[in-house]
Amino acid sequence: MSEDVFKKIVSHCKEYGFVFQSSEIYDGLSAVYDYGQMGVELKNNIKKYWWDSMVLLHENVVGIDSAIFMHPTIWKASGHVDAFNDPLIDNKDSKKRYRADVLIEDHMAKIDDKINKEVEKAAKRFGESFDEAMFRQTNPRILENQAKRNEVHTRFAKALNDNNLDELRQIIVDCEIVDPISGTRNWTDVRQFNLMFSTEMGSTADGAMKVYLRPETAQGIFVNFLNVQKTGRMKIPFGIAQIGKAFRNEIVARQFIFRMREFEQMEMQFFVRPGEELEWFAKWKDIRMKWHKALGFGDHKYRFHDHDKLAHYANAATDVEFEMPFGFKEVEGIHSRTDFDLSSHEKFSGKKIQYFDPELNKSYTPYVIETSIGVDRMFLSTMSAAYCEEEVEGGETRVVLKLPAALAPIKLGVLPLIKKDGLPEKAQEIIDNLKFDFKCQYDEKDSIGKRYRRQDAIGTPYCVTVDHQTLEDNTVTIRYRDTMEQERVAIDKLAGIISDKVSMKNLLKTIV
Numbered sequence: 001m002s003e004d005v006f007k008k009i010v011s012h013c014k015e016y017g018f019v020f021q022s023s024e025i026y027d028g029l030s031a032v033y034d035y036g037q038m039g040v041e042l043k044n045n046i047k048k049y050w051w052d053s054m055v056l057l058h059e060n061v062v063g064i065d066s067a068i069f070m071h072p073t074i075w076k077a078s079g080h081v082d083a084f085n086d087p088l089i090d091n092k093d094s095k096k097r098y099r100a101d102v103l104i105e106d107h108m109a110k111i112d113d114k115i116n117k118e119v120e121k122a123a124k125r126f127g128e129s130f131d132e133a134m135f136r137q138t139n140p141r142i143l144e145n146q147a148k149r150n151e152v153h154t155r156f157a158k159a160l161n162d163n164n165l166d167e168l169r170q171i172i173v174d175c176e177i178v179d180p181i182s183g184t185r186n187w188t189d190v191r192q193f194n195l196m197f198s199t200e201m202g203s204t205a206d207g208a209m210k211v212y213l214r215p216e217t218a219q220g221i222f223v224n225f226l227n228v229q230k231t232g233r234m235k236i237p238f239g240i241a242q243i244g245k246a247f248r249n250e251i252v253a254r255q256f257i258f259r260m261r262e263f264e265q266m267e268m269q270f271f272v273r274p275g276e277e278l279e280w281f282a283k284w285k286d287i288r289m290k291w292h293k294a295l296g297f298g299d300h301k302y303r304f305h306d307h308d309k310l311a312h313y314a315n316a317a318t319d320v321e322f323e324m325p326f327g328f329k330e331v332e333g334i335h336s337r338t339d340f341d342l343s344s345h346e347k348f349s350g351k352k353i354q355y356f357d358p359e360l361n362k363s364y365t366p367y368v369i370e371t372s373i374g375v376d377r378m379f380l381s382t383m384s385a386a387y388c389e390e391e392v393e394g395g396e397t398r399v400v401l402k403l404p405a406a407l408a409p410i411k412l413g414v415l416p417l418i419k420k421d422g423l424p425e426k427a428q429e430i431i432d433n434l435k436f437d438f439k440c441q442y443d444e445k446d447s448i449g450k451r452y453r454r455q456d457a458i459g460t461p462y463c464v465t466v467d468h469q470t471l472e473d474n475t476v477t478i479r480y481r482d483t484m485e486q487e488r489v490a491i492d493k494l495a496g497i498i499s500d501k502v503s504m505k506n507l508l509k510t511i512v
């Protein structure tokens with residue numbers, strides 16, 4: 001996939017009512033987006049898939065919905081006030097600001113691309129007899145590039161770990177990274193920039209309190225740990241799940257809904273006995289990967305990426321990366337956060353936050369495994385994987401969203417062949433019967449072919465056409481999105497055929 005396909009996906013999202021630029025009629029607000037009539041359905045289905053997989057499939061996981069505003073000391077305790085920073089660098093000629101770490105990561109990705117292209121070329125040249133592993137180990141150009149990459153990578157990981165901003169700048173200089181706009185290497189120093197938005201609560205006359213818009217939903221879970229544990233009589237191990245908005249003043253906001261200033265997270269904190277966290281970390285990695293792969297986009301599109309830089313409170317961390325049109329990118333983070341958050345809240349609040357373990361007959365601060373996935377990134381990966389341009393009969397191209405049926409915004413398009421002779425009324429009758437089970441859409445405008453294309457473009461897995469024969473024998477033509485096959489079926493069989501395939505329950509059954 002390429003940047004070109006990505007552009008098409010972005011415009012498709014707008015054209016078919018999935019995603020709009022926020023405040024568009026006022027020329028937009030950068031890195032903020034609105035979900036349209038199709039987008040909200042897809043987004044809600046993604047959230048339901050995640051929520052149900054957590055709180056239905058795990059008896060020991062419960063959900064909450066905490067407020068966005070929280071006491072400001074929470075963000076001191078969590079480390080966000082002091083350390084939730086991005087390293088920024090400016091180009092003095094273009095006056096543009098960049099994330100220093102992203103410039104270096106992009107540079108490494110370019111070296112990877114060079115290596116991969118070299119391999120692809122050789123694979124074509126040698127055909128069947130090509131031994132990729134041997135080629136990678138012996139080709140001088142590849143070895144040279146790999147050594148370059150490794151050196152940058154080692155320096156980069158160390159600079160991040162040591163929080164060494166001068167070294168980050170030096171890597172940019174040594175790698176001769178240029179500003180994509182000015183083309184120059186005229187860089188400023190690297191500085192830290194805090195990502196939290198703040199506002200004021202209460203009137204200024206009363207001495208208003210500075211509050212933050214939460215940059216993650218997780219802290220709402222930590223500060224409710226005791227409330228949920230006690231009122232729910234929860235026994236360790238157990239988890240608390242939450243879906244909600246988060247806000248970050250991203251300086252380098254780009255790639256559509258990949259990096260936004262207002263976004264949504266689906267987070268789950270799983271509380272375990274100290275010492276058992278790495279075992280649970282491995283279990284949750286498996287569970288979460290299975291959840292992703294069950295959508296059927298192809299296992300090769302996913303990989304784990306272990307963190308180079310572990311946050312000071314983490315003892316293991318990995319990302320689930322998905323192959324977006326612009327390369328493999330993080331969609332979800334899985335972190336073993338030790339007892340950092342609960343201990344820190346205990347210290348800052350002065351309240352004891354511990355769990356009495358009846359089996360061990362002692363109290364302790366639980367350790368935490370966190371799974372944290374961005375709804376919007378999940379949305380983007382779903383759209384990217386589903387978007388497909390296919391050549392159909394007659395040399396025509398159709399754009400089809402091959403969405404998993406359980407996630408599709410509309411499950412059934414109902415199309416009267418013509419707008420008269422009682423066909424629209426019959427079509428409406430079918431919708432009235434089925435609308436309790438799943439979302440249907442009525443469409444009578446344009447030719448049947450055009451209407452099929454419109455439904456393909458929004459990913460509707462089934463369409464039925466109501467014609468004159470329908471009035472006589474109560475049958476319709478059902479048409480399947482992916483195969484475009486059609487068959488005649490009785491109206492009273494429709495609910496059975498469709499419910500089975502679009503049901504969230506059946507999707508969930510594949511991951512237990």
Ligand code: GAP
Nearest residue numbers: 216218258259260263331332333372373374377
């Ligand atoms: N509580 C842990 C946490 O927030 P994170 O890696 O900073 O970890 C988790 O964020 C997930 O949230 C990411 O994997 C990504 O999917 C999503 N996310 C983070 N920042 C985002 C942004 N600016 N725009 C969209 N999604 C974002």
